[in-house]
Amino acid sequence: MRTRMILFPLIIFLIGILTGCARAPNAATDSIVVVDDLGKEVRLKAPAQRIVSLYAAHTENLYSLGLNEEIIGVSDSESFPPAALAKPSYSFRGDAEKIIAVRPDLVLARTFIANNYPDFIRKIEAAGIPVAVLYPENVDQFLLYLKKLGQLTGREKEAGALVEEFNARLKKADELVAGIPLQERKKVFLETNSDIMTCTPDSNAAFVLAKAGAVNVAADAKAVKQGSTIAPYGLERLVANGRDIDVYIVQKGEMNKSRVEEIYLRPGYQVIKAINSRQVYLVDEAVISRPTMRLLDGITLVGQILYPERFKYN
Incomplete structure (x- = not known):
């Protein structure tokens, strides 16, 4: 009888192992697993509660998910939201020990950092x-990226709501643009860098132009290098298309600090329709x-x- 009493619990335990009912407390199946943009599995035992964000877009998206106290460090190039400016800042060009010392349970980086500062990572x-290396290069990737951020931070529900909001507002923009005849749509050149660079057709900026109803004059632009969304265009091609450019938009940011009046005075630009009609506009790179x-x-x-008469919604 005593032998049976010993054997019975042992048999039950062995059956549990074979059927998967008995698992180690920290088994991989209990972890949060996200594959980052390097193809690397990022594993967390629980949603991140101490996050260092090394890219302004990551920081902004974390706030959009409703996080704040969980963000214990940000990049040294933050601009939005204002609350991010009060956080301790860290640079991927600096000493990794400074980040290690604050004991984060997740560091968010982007591919530029991983490619150029691999020792830091x-x-x-x-x-x-x-370390999760994430950088969505287009809108489809962006929506998937939001879901990954939601997984890593335990904010899946909030991430799903952001995706729904994004798609709903895109649908609204599509409805506004749908009524504009193709022959009446404005032809636009977007300058991303002051040396007449533009965006690639698969970039976020090109997507914004398309959803706003613009015809991208530089839709055939090729990336300056593989993986980049910046494309050289040059004065010769710009001038060749000058008579068709209704609006000249300048993406203003760290890589382009041009002023409107300076653009009007550039040599050779006088053949561009948008210059003669005073249709040059600066747009913040961040948006x-x-x-x-x-x-x-x-x-x-x-x-x-x-189309000011159409885009009147907030």
Whole structure:
């Protein structure tokens, strides 16, 4: 009888192992697993509660998910929202030990950092801190990226709501643009860098132009290098298309600090239709290229420039 009493619990335990009912407390199946843009599995035992964000778009999207106290550090190039400016800042060009010292349970980086500062990333990971390298280059990737952020932070429901909001507002923009005959749509050149660079047709900026009802004059532009969304265009091609450019939009940011009056005075620009009709506009890079919910604001802003009678919604 005593032998049976010993064997019975042992048999039950073994059956549990075979059927998967008995699992180690920290087994991989209990972890949050997200594959980042390097194809690397980022594993967390629980939603991140101490996050260092090394890219302004990550920071902005974390706030959009309703996070604040969980963000213990941000990049040194933050601009929005205002609350982010009060957070301690860290640079990927600096010492990784400074980030390790604050004991984050997740560091968010982007592919530029991983490609150009691999030792920085390796040091953080060597300290046992997970690093998720994420950078959505287009809108489809952006919506998937929001879901990944939601998984990593335990905000799946909020991420789903943001995706729904994004798609709903895109539908509204589509409805506004649908009524504009193709032959009446404004032809636009977007300058991303002051040396007459533009955006690639698969970029966030090109998407914003299209959703705002613009015809992208530089839709055939090729990337300056593989993986980049910046494309060289040059004065010769610009002038060749000059008579067709109704509106000249300048993406203003770190890579382009041009002023409107300066653009009107550029040599050779006088053949451009938009120059003669005084249709040059500056648009903040953060709302036209940065992968955040504010791309929707960028669509509205560009739409109001091109078709003010149609884009009247907020």
